[in-house]
Amino acid sequence: MSADVELNNVSVTFGSFYAAKSVNVKINGGEFFSFLGPSGCGKTTLLRAISGFQDPSEGSVLIDNKDMFGIGPNKRPTSLIFQNLALFPLMSVSENIAFSLEVRGVSKKDRQKRADELLELIALEGQGEKKVHQLSGGQKQRVAIARALAVEPKVLLLDEPLSALDLKLRQRMRTELREIQKRVNITFIYITHDQGEALTMSDRIAVMNEGEIEQIGPCDEVYNNPLTPFVATFVGENNPLFGKVKEINQNKVRIETPDGDFLSTMNENKKLNIGDEAIAFVRPESLFIPRDGDNFDNQIEVNIESFEFEGNIKNFYATLKSGTRIKFSIPNAIDTSSISSGTKLQLGFESIKSSILPKAQLAID
Amino acid sequence: MGNYLFTQPFFKKNGKAVAIYFLVAIVFWFVFLVIIPQLYMLDLSFRSNVPPLARGGPQDFYTMEHYQHFVFGSKTSLDAFNFVDLGVFGRTILVSIMVTIANLLFCYPIAFYIAKIANPSTARLLIVSLIIPFWINELLRSFALRILFANEGVINNFLTGIGVIDQSILFITYDIGLYTGLVYAYILLMMFPLYNAIESLDINQIEAAKDLGSSSLRTHWRIVIPHAKPGIVSGCTMVFMLTVGALATPVVLSSPNTLWFPQLIYQWFNMNDNWSRGSAYSIILLIISVIFVLAMMRIFKVKIGEIIK
Numbered sequence: 001m002s003a004d005v006e007l008n009n010v011s012v013t014f015g016s017f018y019a020a021k022s023v024n025v026k027i028n029g030g031e032f033f034s035f036l037g038p039s040g041c042g043k044t045t046l047l048r049a050i051s052g053f054q055d056p057s058e059g060s061v062l063i064d065n066k067d068m069f070g071i072g073p074n075k076r077p078t079s080l081i082f083q084n085l086a087l088f089p090l091m092s093v094s095e096n097i098a099f100s101l102e103v104r105g106v107s108k109k110d111r112q113k114r115a116d117e118l119l120e121l122i123a124l125e126g127q128g129e130k131k132v133h134q135l136s137g138g139q140k141q142r143v144a145i146a147r148a149l150a151v152e153p154k155v156l157l158l159d160e161p162l163s164a165l166d167l168k169l170r171q172r173m174r175t176e177l178r179e180i181q182k183r184v185n186i187t188f189i190y191i192t193h194d195q196g197e198a199l200t201m202s203d204r205i206a207v208m209n210e211g212e213i214e215q216i217g218p219c220d221e222v223y224n225n226p227l228t229p230f231v232a233t234f235v236g237e238n239n240p241l242f243g244k245v246k247e248i249n250q251n252k253v254r255i256e257t258p259d260g261d262f263l264s265t266m267n268e269n270k271k272l273n274i275g276d277e278a279i280a281f282v283r284p285e286s287l288f289i290p291r292d293g294d295n296f297d298n299q300i301e302v303n304i305e306s307f308e309f310e311g312n313i314k315n316f317y318a319t320l321k322s323g324t325r326i327k328f329s330i331p332n333a334i335d336t337s338s339i340s341s342g343t344k345l346q347l348g349f350e351s352i353k354s355s356i357l358p359k360a361q362l363a364i365d
Numbered sequence: 366m367g368n369y370l371f372t373q374p375f376f377k378k379n380g381k382a383v384a385i386y387f388l389v390a391i392v393f394w395f396v397f398l399v400i401i402p403q404l405y406m407l408d409l410s411f412r413s414n415v416p417p418l419a420r421g422g423p424q425d426f427y428t429m430e431h432y433q434h435f436v437f438g439s440k441t442s443l444d445a446f447n448f449v450d451l452g453v454f455g456r457t458i459l460v461s462i463m464v465t466i467a468n469l470l471f472c473y474p475i476a477f478y479i480a481k482i483a484n485p486s487t488a489r490l491l492i493v494s495l496i497i498p499f500w501i502n503e504l505l506r507s508f509a510l511r512i513l514f515a516n517e518g519v520i521n522n523f524l525t526g527i528g529v530i531d532q533s534i535l536f537i538t539y540d541i542g543l544y545t546g547l548v549y550a551y552i553l554l555m556m557f558p559l560y561n562a563i564e565s566l567d568i569n570q571i572e573a574a575k576d577l578g579s580s581s582l583r584t585h586w587r588i589v590i591p592h593a594k595p596g597i598v599s600g601c602t603m604v605f606m607l608t609v610g611a612l613a614t615p616v617v618l619s620s621p622n623t624l625w626f627p628q629l630i631y632q633w634f635n636m637n638d639n640w641s642r643g644s645a646y647s648i649i650l651l652i653i654s655v656i657f658v659l660a661m662m663r664i665f666k667v668k669i670g671e672i673i674k
């Protein structure tokens with residue numbers, strides 16, 4: 001059983017500080033939803049508002065269309081997985097998993113049965129008698145998930161639970177979390193500052209900055225059509241090209257920059273007028289070295305400064321003629337051995353792969 | 366030999382001067398202040414009571430008479446057992462246990478509040494206000510309580526004054542003053558181990574328990590108390606040992622009809638000039654304290670290292 005979670009105009013204040021400001025979001029039952037944002041953006045505050053540790057100062061939190069105001073965390077159909085997991089060190093793995101049943105007065109036999117079921121779900125059969133400290137990082141992670149699932153919550157809340165794991169394990173846990181979510185089919189609300197995590201696991205994400213939601217949408221939409229310069233630069237990497245709007249033709253906008261004019265795509269929700277200060281964004285992987293016969297909407301001249309080898313791709317750092325620095329990535333499959341620092345190159349990018357937005361704060365400043 | 370000693374890691378780590386100081390200080394403390402006096406007292410407790418000049422003479426022999434006296438009373442007594450001393454002893458133990466429990470019940474909520482609920486500035490204020498009264502000497506604090514609890518004391522005068530009672534409540538006679546004084550005397554030694562133990566608990570543990578549906582009471586029972594166990598044992602043993610050996614508070618606050626066991630010891634040493642018997646009684650008190658510590662460790666399943674931590 002999954003439940004809808006709705007935040008209606010939720011604000012949380014500490015003194016005069018707004019940790020969350022007029023947040024509106026409707027999370028559908030069974031959805032894997034992520035709040036993505038830098039530390040201090042208010043995402044943890046929202047999670048605490050949903051789990052019941054923090055009532056909103058304004059607005060309301062609805063779970064299954066029921067206002068949760070004043071209902072404590074122990075009375076809500078939610079389970080929270082803490083950043084440090086908060087497993088109980090003095091209890092065995094089984095006792096940890098069955099704790100929620102213990103406090104509900106379930107008999108020892110039934111508790112053991114449920115714990116065994118969950119141990120199977122997380123592939124830790126027969127390890128229930130172990131103490132928590134005897135488990136590896138990934139195993140602890142899974143025990144925390146099992147413990148949270150034991151009560152059959154309608155909503156599972158996860159507060160950056162993967163941040164303490166090493167890279168390989170983190171990647172595996174992403175897949176595993178996603179699989180568990182499909183199997184138990186409940187709403188997952190995930191908090192993270194890691195855009196890779198958010199993009200790989202979520203159905204939809206909400207990007208947050210300074211207590212407010214900047215954009216909500218499916219991962220590819222947020223990535224491809226950012227609504228604000230903050231989103232454009234926080235989710236994935238992006239090269240900003242600052243300039244003034246020169247020409248508008250439906251959703252195609254021509255921007256005039258010190259490095260030339262570029263054709264870019266305007267999001268339909270954003271209004272730009274000729275003469276407005278704007279930023280055109282183009283991602284490192286959308287910049288190409290043209291081959292014979294290629295005809296890109298935009299040409300850009302760069303001077304290579306340095307490069308780094310990342311494995312599957314090679315990243316190049318270059319300057320434009322105005323001095324603006326940009327980054328572009330070429331798949332390792334393409335031979336780039338002739339390019340080194342000092343090389344002058346002509347790059348190309350398509351207008352459809354570039355978005356133009358009114359000038360505002362970037363995430364990378 | 367000297368060179369061998371100075372090449373030990375302990376010496377290398379701390380430097381010669383500091384290492385020698387540590388060694389001398391610890392040996393002095395342990396040998397001269399703990400072992401020798403205790404052994405001397407143990408020896409004395411098995412000797413007949415003779416004036417110093419007769420020591421080593423024919424009258425100075427080993428005997429069990431002081432321990433026998435504690436159990437069976439004087440040889441001229443008609444009773445089968447020394448009901449008076451055994452009674453004082455039993456009552457002292459029993460009351461000390463009650464005082465320890467009262468201390469624990471009283472301190473746990475406050476320690477929890479300071480450690481986990483109060484904001485930092487409130488917590489500091491509370492800790493300071495707990496400590497300040499203890500800048501005053503134990504004897505003076507006991508006298509202050511005596512003034513409060515006396516038959517014509519502050520409390521009685523106030524209550525009669527506002528007409529709640531028309532006769533003084535006999536706080537001292539019924540030892541209410543004594544119990545209050547004993548609970549108060551060593552309360553910090555319960556408060557701080559508890560506070561330290563609870564303070565080290567990750568707040569997420571409490572929130573996780575709550576999130577999993579646990580009531581506050583059960584969270585304390587299953588999460589906070591098991592975590593604070595070493596602090597509880599440490600606080601209980603210290604309060605018990607100091608209460609059972611308290612002298613100043615009972616002297617000032619106990620009713621004229623009752624005695625506290627250390628008062629008995631004091632009488633043997635100072636008023637009856639029987640050091641041997643006083644030593645025997647002291648050893649009995651020491652043994653009961655050790656038994657209490659061992660029992661607490663057994664009951665709570667904690668090791669000595671955890672208590673000291």
